[in-house]
Amino acid sequence: MPVPFVTACVLAVVAFSATGCATPAGAARQDPSALAAEQARATMLLSRVAGMIEGGTVHVTVNASPTVGAYAWPEGGLLLTSGLARLLDDDELSAAVAHELGHLVADGRMHAVAALNGTGATSSAADAESLADAAGSRLLSSAGYPPEAMPRMLEKVAAAPGTSAALRPRLLRRAAALRRSAVTR
Numbered sequence: 047m048p049v050p051f052v053t054a055c056v057l058a059v060v061a062f063s064a065t066g067c068a069t070p071a072g073a074a075r076q077d078p079s080a081l082a083a084e085q086a087r088a089t090m091l092l093s094r095v096a097g098m099i100e101g102g103t104v105h106v107t108v109n110a111s112p113t114v115g116a117y118a119w120p121e122g123g124l125l126l127t128s129g130l131a132r133l134l135d136d137d138e139l140s141a142a143v144a145h146e147l148g149h150l151v152a153d154g155r156m157h158a159v160a161a162l163n164g165t166g167a168t169s170s171a172a173d174a175e176s177l178a179d180a181a182g183s184r185l186l187s188s189a190g191y192p193p194e195a196m197p198r199m200l201e202k203v204a205a206a207p208g209t210s211a212a213l214r215p216r217l218l219r220r221a222a223a224l225r226r227s228a229v230t231r
């Protein structure tokens with residue numbers, strides 16, 4: 047499945063690495079029933095987190111790819127790779143979903159974000175990711191998930207074998223910032 051990465055925001059697994067945006071690796075050979083189970087799981091988790099959002103419809107697709115990645119489109123489509131789904135437990139996968147939704151919402155409503163790919167004039171890529179982390183953490187809390195799942199998810203993605211050495215410290219910095227803000231809240 048081609049990914050229009052010009053408008054896609056990425057969890058940051060591939061988006062803001064030295065090589066820039068990348069499409070998920072070609073479809074991996076995967077048991078179709080396992081993929082269907084991941085799809086059902088992601089849809090269920092999304093419905094719980096997205097129930098906190100007004101004014102838009104969102105949907106999630108899981109594609110068969112060993113790459114660890116997540117993407118969001120302004121019209122409300124999310125894409126998670128099966129590599130990401132397998133890596134994360136339910137709380138952490140919900141955090142990944144909430145992070146992606148965090149790019150799409152403002153003030154709890156769906157919102158046309160101008161700088162989804164982090165190239166807008168008013169916000170750097172790093173800012174866009176941190177803002178999505180914060181918005182996603184609020185969504186997680188509202189949905190009854192432990193907000194701590196967000197930094198845990200970032201740390202797991204940082205430790206995943208396919209995550210680039212350039213990206214790893216950025217993910218860990220975001221996780222540390224979330225843990226600090228939780229302590230001082």
Ligand SMILES: [Zn+2]
Pocket residue numbers: 055056057058145146149174175178
């Ligand atoms: Zn992101």
